[in-house]
Amino acid sequence: xxxxxxxxxxxxxxxxxxxxxxxxxxxxxxxxxxxxxxxxxxxxxxxxxxxxxxxxxxxxxxxxxxxxxxxxxxxxxxxxxxxxxxxxxxxxx
Numbered sequence: 001x002x003x004x005x006x007x008x009x010x011x012x013x014x015x016x017x018x019x020x021x022x023x024x025x026x027x028x029x030x031x032x033x034x035x036x037x038x039x040x041x042x043x044x045x046x047x048x049x050x051x052x053x054x055x056x057x058x059x060x061x062x063x064x065x066x067x068x069x070x071x072x073x074x075x076x077x078x079x080x081x082x083x084x085x086x087x088x089x090x091x092x093x
Contacts, residue, residue, distance in 0.1 A: 011067025015060045022056040025049065054091065058084075 029049050033042040061084050069077060 009067060011063050014063050015067075018056055018060050018063070022052065025052055054088070058088070 026049065029045045032045055036042070036045075065077065065081060065084075072080075
């Protein structure tokens with residue numbers, strides 16, 4: 001078991017931790033919406049989640065790209081980075 005845990009890369013652990021944190025935000029927000037029982041409050045909570053989601057996407061992609069930067073040719077890394085940029089650009093418009 002120790003060998004398996006030791007073989008997991010730090011970048012992967014960071015990405016998983018961010019996604020688990022993001023998921024806990026989502027669950028907490030859902031329970032808060034139920035607790036407040038108000039559409040206005042639910043919209044406010046949902047607006048906060050709309051900020052958290054893209055931040056988590058950007059952070060996990062950045063960590064992942066840094067983690068594989070030494071294993072991929074620069075041209076492929078550039079294509080992946082361009083894809084992330086296009087996703088973010090598409091969300092903005």
